[in-house]
Amino acid sequence: MTIHVMVILAVALMSVVLRIIFVIYWSSKPFQNKSTKPVSTLIILGSGGHTAEMLNLLSVLQVDRFCPRYYIAAATDNMSLQKASVYENQLADTVGGKIRETPQFMQIYRSREVGQSYITSIGTTIFAVAHALLLMMKIKPQVILCNGPGTCIPLCAIAFVFKVLGIRWSSIFYVESIARVKRLSLSGIILYKLHMADQLFVQWPQLQRKYPRAHYVGRLM
Amino acid sequence: MDDSDGSLKPRRIVFVTVGTTSFDTLVRAVDTHEVKEELSKRGYTDLVIQMGRGSYIPTTSSGEDGSLNVEYFTFSSSIADNLKEASLVISHAGSGSIFETLRLGKPLIVVVNEDLMDNHQSELAEELAERKHLFYARPQTLYNIIATMNLDTLIPYESGDAVPVAKLINRFLGFPDD
Numbered sequence: 417m418t419i420h421v422m423v424i425l426a427v428a429l430m431s432v433v434l435r436i437i438f439v440i441y442w443s444s445k446p447f448q449n450k451s452t453k454p455v456s457t458l459i460i461l462g463s464g465g466h467t468a469e470m471l472n473l474l475s476v477l478q479v480d481r482f483c484p485r486y487y488i489a490a491a492t493d494n495m496s497l498q499k500a501s502v503y504e505n506q507l508a509d510t511v512g513g514k515i516r517e518t519p520q521f522m523q524i525y526r527s528r529e530v531g532q533s534y535i536t537s538i539g540t541t542i543f544a545v546a547h548a549l550l551l552m553m554k555i556k557p558q559v560i561l562c563n564g565p566g567t568c569i570p571l572c573a574i575a576f577v578f579k580v581l582g583i584r585w586s587s588i589f590y591v592e593s594i595a596r597v598k599r600l601s602l603s604g605i606i607l608y609k610l611h612m613a614d615q616l617f618v619q620w621p622q623l624q625r626k627y628p629r630a631h632y633v634g635r636l637m
Numbered sequence: 638m639d640d641s642d643g644s645l646k647p648r649r650i651v652f653v654t655v656g657t658t659s660f661d662t663l664v665r666a667v668d669t670h671e672v673k674e675e676l677s678k679r680g681y682t683d684l685v686i687q688m689g690r691g692s693y694i695p696t697t698s699s700g701e702d703g704s705l706n707v708e709y710f711t712f713s714s715s716i717a718d719n720l721k722e723a724s725l726v727i728s729h730a731g732s733g734s735i736f737e738t739l740r741l742g743k744p745l746i747v748v749v750n751e752d753l754m755d756n757h758q759s760e761l762a763e764e765l766a767e768r769k770h771l772f773y774a775r776p777q778t779l780y781n782i783i784a785t786m787n788l789d790t791l792i793p794y795e796s797g798d799a800v801p802v803a804k805l806i807n808r809f810l811g812f813p814d815d
Binding site for chain 2 (some may be wrong): 445446449450451452455464466468469472473475476477478483517559561587589591593594595596597598599601614615617619620631633634635636637
């Protein structure tokens with residue numbers, strides 16, 4: 417009896433591990449089919465300079481391909497969603513009469529505030545993950561664009577779990593902040609080491625040399 | 638030099654910004670006699686300080702005696718106008734205000750906050766200082782930097798471009814190149 421249970425557990429564990437390896441392997445591969453169908457896109461705004469860099473990237477992405485768009489920012493960050501909605505309003509003005517799906521703006525609890533100790537971060541992280549799970553079940557994005565800081569980690573982790581469980585395959589793109597010249601940020605390191613980001617971009621050549629799986633894209637700002 | 642009529646004299650503003658948090662050591666460093674005198678000697682007429690959540694209140698001055706006119710405020714929804722008006726910007730090391738200032742082509746001194754737990758911010762300021770786009774200072778060295786800096790040695794910053802990364806994202810997802 418116990419042997420049966422152990423065999424079943426072992427097989428289950430093996431298949432989970434194989435599935436994770438499968439997900440990591442295929443995550444790093446570009447899509448083979450040439451598609452023009454728009455993809456639902458989650459844009460995680462990090463506050464301050466992070467948000468400025470993200471909006472800079474959005475301004476050159478084809479808005480008709482990346483839609484509908486969902487924006488998430490930290491609950492303590494009042495400016496980012498406001499800036500994103502200014503950007504979306506400008507878009508609506510230029511696109512004019514065309515019918516577009518309206519963007520959605522959401523707030524999320526942060527796993528760690530600037531300056532918060534790493535120990536108290538544990539409790540707040542659990543809370544943030546639960547909230548992130550609710551949001552992700554609602555959005556189920558095909559594409560996630562993020563550039564740190566910690567706000568994006570619970571969301572990306574859940575997206576990865578969704579991939580493993582076959583709930584939703586999302587492509588996670590992480591653009592390391594221009595402020596990171598010599599070392600990846602904590603968020604960047606987590607996504608890089610755990611193979612959670614499909615593509616991780618860096619803005620300085622010395623960073624790419626240090627993290628060879630990253631892609632150097634030059635300065636965004 | 639001896640122009641006593643302030644209204645005719647073109648204003649040359651030094652704008653100090655600490656960003657969304659506080660950086661009292663920077664405000665304190667700016668609010669010293671030697672720094673203000675040096676700025677005044679270099680032809681600046683006004684000192685405007687955005688002090689954020691800091692508790693150190695700088696000494697204001699109307700500048701009627703020919704010294705710097707000093708003002709401060711805590712926050713504003715956008716510091717874009719302050720940056721535009723400024724002839725010299727002294728900023729914390731946040732990338733937002735660094736690039737906003739560089740894009741406007743204003744001379745910039747970045748002062749790194751050494752009290753921050755995760756002090757990665759100095760990386761960017763150091764790199765950009767090495768490329769001569771700005772001057773790099775710590776609160777203790779601010780006076781020295783102001784006293785010895787030569788603004789002519791600064792190299793204008795060329796804005797980056799998000800198109801390469803957008804292209805890679807599009808290709809990865811199988812979208813055709815335009």
